[in-house]
Amino acid sequence: xxxxxxxxxxxxxxxxxxxxxxxxLHQDNLTDDLINSFKNTLESASKxxxxxxxxxxxxxxxxxxxxxxxxxxxxxxxxxxxNIKNASSKVSDYFESNKNLExx
Numbered sequence: 001x002x003x004x005x006x007x008x009x010x011x012x013x014x015x016x017x018x019x020x021x022x023x024x025l026h027q028d029n030l031t032d033d034l035i036n037s038f039k040n041t042l043e044s045a046s047k048x049x050x051x052x053x054x055x056x057x058x059x060x061x062x063x064x065x066x067x068x069x070x071x072x073x074x075x076x077x078x079x080x081x082x083n084i085k086n087a088s089s090k091v092s093d094y095f096e097s098n099k100n101l102e103x104x
Contacts (some may be wrong), residue, residue, distance in 0.1 A: 006048035013041045038088045042081060049077040 017037040053073055060066040 006044070006051075010041055010045055010048070013037060013044065017041070034091050035088055038084050038091075042084050045080055045084075046077065049073055 017034055053070055056066055056069050056073070060069065
């Protein structure tokens with residue numbers, strides 16, 4: 001149940017970032033805010049995965065199931081981290097290219 005709440009919190013954070021982009025594209029500090037939001041989302045997801053792994057480690061007794069579950073969680077975590085890094089890079093690139101256009 002707690003994992004669902006954490007995913008809802010992550011989705012909420014991502015929605016907030018999306019709304020910030022829509023509402024304030026012309027704010028000077030938006031890039032920093034977005035980077036911080038992505039960082040917070042990543043930290044929240046990392047904490048969620050750590051808690052899930054701990055729960056599996058402490059409750060699942062079948063070693064094969066435990067190892068498979070841990071492997072899946074690690075893969076999901078790595079993929080999510082990569083997606084967030086890519087999104088963060090794209091946002092930074094977008095603002096950098098807009099800054100360059102404004103300077104011309």
